[in-house]
Amino acid sequence: MSSDALAGPSASAPGGGVRIVATFSGQMSCSPAFPDYAPHRREWLGGKPIRKFTVAPMQNAASLLALRFYGRVLLSVLATIGIACLIAMQIGWLTTATSAESVSNEEKQLATNGVELLSASGATMFTSALIPVDPSLSYELSGEIRSFAPNGDEISGAVTYLGVIDYNEKKERLTSKPGPNRYAAASNFYLASARGWATLSGVIGGEGNENHNQFHPGTRFVRVVALLNYKDETMKSEIRNVRFAPRLEMKTR
Secondary structure, eight states, X not given: OOHHHHOOOOEEOTTSOEEXXXXXXXXXXXXXXXXXXXXXXXXXXXXXXXXXXXOOXXXXXXXXXXXXXXXHHHHHHHHHHHHHHHHHHHHTSOOOOOGGGGGOSEEEEOOSSSOOXXXXXXXXXXXXXXXXXXXXXXXXXXXXXXXXXXXXXXXXXXXXXXXXXXXXXXXXXXXXXXXXXXXXXXXXXXXXXXXXXXXXXEEEESBOSSSTTXXXXXXXXXXXXXXXXXXXXXOEEEEEEEEEEEOOOOOOO
16 A cells, blocks of 8 residues: 555644655654745744844944953053153152243253353243241342343343242241242343343242232242243343342341
């Protein structure tokens, strides 16, 4: 007897989804009524379309990792610069400036009570070592300064400041008004090249905040400060014979 004769009737699910075929061996096989590659394939039992999932491209993940890496490198560099600046300020390699000092590109050591000559190209600040003072006394401050125009123009000149920076007994800087520095000898003084050497001088004494001829209240130390070529990167200037000393007053009976 042939297997076809023994084959039972074929059963199909509603809609022709699956057909069941009985064979001679008693085994049953089940096969879909439509191919796997059908564009609208559905799961028979659920009747829902198969969901499609997309995976982000690998290059997006690589770009994110690169951004994180370079961000960490940038933060490390900024942190290193900040630490270096703090160390430099502590040991005196770096100083902060306010008011007229902010335009000085370079700070150099200034000797007082001597004949040393110092030269400055462009905006430059000179400061002396700390000098103890008695604010109840009056002090004379003076210096000789001249300026040069780069093209030999004798009409051109440079703005000059000459004064002191005040500190308290703890050697902390004092910055109350009328200015953080007290420019007793020269304040915004215009020095023309044609004038040659000019002697700038002034007197400072007593404590108060009324003018530049007074020490800040609480002053116990000072630094002599000279600002040359203020806000001018083209001029050149020289300074010499800077002197700062108590003023001798003759008393008569």
